[in-house]
Amino acid sequence: MxxxxxxxxxxxxxxxxxxxxxxxxxxxxxxxxxxxxxxxxxxxxxxxxxxxxxxxxxxxxxxxxxxxxxxxxxxxxxxxxxxxxxxxxxxxxxxxxxxxxxxxxxxxxxxxxxxxSAIWRRYRYTILNRPTRPVLDADHVWHVRRPLDAKLMSEAGQSLLGRHDFSSFRAASCQASSPIRTLDVLDVTRQGLHLHIDVQARSFLHHQVRNLAGSLQMIGSGQWPVSKLRQVLEARDRRQAGPTAPSEGLCLVAVGYESDPFA
Amino acid sequence: MxxxxxxxxxxxxxxxxxxxxxxxxxxxxxxxxxxxxxxxxxxxxxxxxxxxxxxxxxxxxxxxxxxxxxxxxxxxxxxxxxxxxxxxxxxxxxxxxxxxxxxxxxxxxxxxxxxxSAIWRRYRYTILNRPTRPVLDADHVWHVRRPLDAKLMSEAGQSLLGRHDFSSFRAASCQASSPIRTLDVLDVTRQGLHLHIDVQARSFLHHQVRNLAGSLQMIGSGQWPVSKLRQVLEARDRRQAGPTAPSEGLCLVAVGYESDPFA
CATH class of the missing domain: 3.30.70.580 (Pseudouridine synthase I, catalytic domain, N-terminal subdomain)
Structure with a gap:
């Protein structure tokens, strides 16, 4: 090892x-x-x-x-x-x-x-959901004006949990040898005007979290039905997914090890 | 009116x-x-x-x-x-x-x-309490390295609730005609490495919130006993209070009106 x-x-x-x-x-x-x-x-x-x-x-x-x-x-x-x-x-x-x-x-x-040695990574993607552009959290959120339904996004997200071929959510530039990943957590929660998308996996494909956020936003805004997300996954085709959400909303929040080096 | x-x-x-x-x-x-x-x-x-x-x-x-x-x-x-x-x-x-x-x-x-027409103002003062300087919330928190006990700060804060002469917490530059104010809320809570001091009053003296935060920090760090805050209040003497906490930790979060103009 x-x-x-x-x-x-x-x-x-x-x-x-x-x-x-x-x-x-x-x-x-x-x-x-x-x-x-x-x-x-x-x-x-x-x-x-x-x-x-x-x-x-x-x-x-x-x-x-x-x-x-x-x-x-x-x-x-x-x-x-x-x-x-x-x-x-x-x-x-x-x-x-x-x-x-x-x-x-x-x-x-x-x-x-x-x-x-890392056994999981955890990211949080944050959306500010209101008409006015971000001010106090500028550069730290994705600004989405259209009202989003976090419950629909959360429901759709459950269909992606587990081990799948995530080719639909993978950047063309991704250098991973396999598009197979295991998504252990995908939670969508609303806190006032902010939506948090929390995801955890052993590892992610390039742009996977931002591509998931972009597609979840299509569900939350009602542009896609809840069932569409699973269809996009199964298509294994990047062109079927939503836009890549901007980088500024993404934050790595934790990395897990079998034995915590800081303990 | x-x-x-x-x-x-x-x-x-x-x-x-x-x-x-x-x-x-x-x-x-x-x-x-x-x-x-x-x-x-x-x-x-x-x-x-x-x-x-x-x-x-x-x-x-x-x-x-x-x-x-x-x-x-x-x-x-x-x-x-x-x-x-x-x-x-x-x-x-x-x-x-x-x-x-x-x-x-x-x-x-x-x-x-x-x-x-405003009948109350609400401010939140935020402290980042850890050894390392602020990064993601730089310019939005007061950085205090010494560990703070939010419970002691909260307990001390209760002794300031109500109508008092707040001369001890008033800037020399304050232009208010009277140092008497009525403090309706003073809550101190910890969320991980952040401490929030939430205060509400009809109105505040100049630097009153920042001076309260500076003195509460003396309590939280153990440099002052809990009872000292009330003594400082009663002294009606700015020289008895703690330092003025820096401006970047302060945020006005709400203003109240008898009839909400945005309702």
Whole structure:
């Protein structure tokens, strides 16, 4: 069960991080803008006396997507002998003024990998459902003017639970070897003018949550009957699904491991 | 009961507005930066063919303070014959790209005044209580690292309910003729890492809510015993109270009228 352990002379840390994806190109380093990975590695490298550091994440979020509790691994030089608190506060300090910070740090267990050891991911997709554009939560919600019925969305969502071929909800750019995924949770709830779509699975296809949100919105607004969602799933055809909901409504909220590295 | 009615040829509208106070100088027009009042009046004037428009608010919030449902009055030329929806959407459109928007608009009842007809104001002060600085809710919370006990804060807060001389919690700049106010609600609740201080009164002194939050934080962190809050109140001396909590944690959440103009 050892996947890509730390290089010789390095020690692996598990970090829980929060980030606001607005204006960033996503987790992964890219040439066209700032990524969470670049910001995190540069901050950690400053803390480690400019030594190179390596990171990997439990979920490679897209541009504009947020995380309240993403889990990443960071391999730091052993010689630094920093403790968990120094790592949390030191990296957070060097991350300023960017909207990325470390919530928790812990020495990773032997053989632990942020991505390969994760057994589930949980995302929340949030819709602001009112006539007026978002203000206090701008950049953190999808603005849908048409009134949505959360109960219909919830009912439709139940038909997607379990193990299925999710080709209809998969981005053309998805690099996963199989379109089969097992959806363990799909809850739709309303809190005032906000609708929350909470989903959990071992892993997701690229754009799967945003594509589900876009199709659920078709149900909630009455443009599609409840039964349509299951038909779209069974069609295994991306063209049958609704629009891809925008990135700003999506937030990774939790990652699960058989043994919690922060416990 | 008629206070400052609309000028001849003008019709009064009640608006419910949301704004993010970050980077603004507050409600009131000032020479040193953008105010909510200036942005709102300029947007409304554009909608009204550049005619002058006049506004007044139920609460003149300070720089950096937010509102999720502030009530304001806006006197627009009668001849424009716009309906409530056109006013809501038209002003919100002209307010772009600023983080101010109109949630509701309604023709004001005869004699109604946003400020003088209001019978209560409700504010929420929010603290993020954790070691790491705010990220997703940056600029919308007060960051307090020291662990806070919401129950102790709630208990202490009860001793301030009712009619009192609130001189100890009043800014030196306060222009109210009397320091006597009646506090109808002071609830402190914890939701995960967030603490909410909810207060309601007919009206508040300048900085009263932020000064209460600063003193409650002294109780919650154990720096003061619960009994100290009442002693501070009775001292009628600003120097006895805790620090003024920062503006970004404060949000006006509701204004009450005997007859709801939006009903």
């Amino acid at each position: 050892v996947h890509d352990g730390p290089a010789p002379g390095y020690r692996r840390w598990a970090l829980k991080i929060e980030y606001d994806g607005t204006g960033l190109v996503g987790w992964q380093r890219q040439d066209n803008g700032l990524s969470v990975q670049q910001l995190l590695e540069e901050a950690a490298s400053k803390l480690a006396g400019d030594a190179p550091v390596m990171s990997a994440t439990a979920g490679r979020t897209d541009a504009g997507v947020h995380a309240s509790a993403m889990v990443v691994q960071l391999d730091l030089p052993e010689q630094d002998r920093l403790d968990a608190r120094q790592i949390r506060d030191g990296i957070s300090f060097h991350l300023k003024p960017h909207r990325v910070a470390v919530l928790e740090a812990a020495a990773a267990p032997q053989g632990w990998h942020a991505r390969f | 008629v206070h400052d009615g609309p000028a001849p040829g003008y019709r009064r509208w009640a608006l419910k507005i949301e704004y993010d106070g970050t980077g603004l100088v507050g409600w009131q027009r000032q020479d040193n930066g953008l105010s909510v009042q200036q942005l709102l009046e300029e947007a409304a004037s554009k909608l009204a063919g550049d005619a002058p428009v006049m506004s007044a608010t139920a609460g003149r919030t300070d720089a950096g303070v937010h509102a999720s449902a502030m009530v304001v009055q806006l006197d627009l030329p009668e001849q424009d014959r716009l309906d409530a929806r056109q006013i809501r959407d038209g002003i919100s459109f002209h307010l772009k790209p600023h983080r101010v928007a109109v949630l509701e608009a309604a023709a004001a009842p005869q004699g109604w005044h946003a400020r003088f």
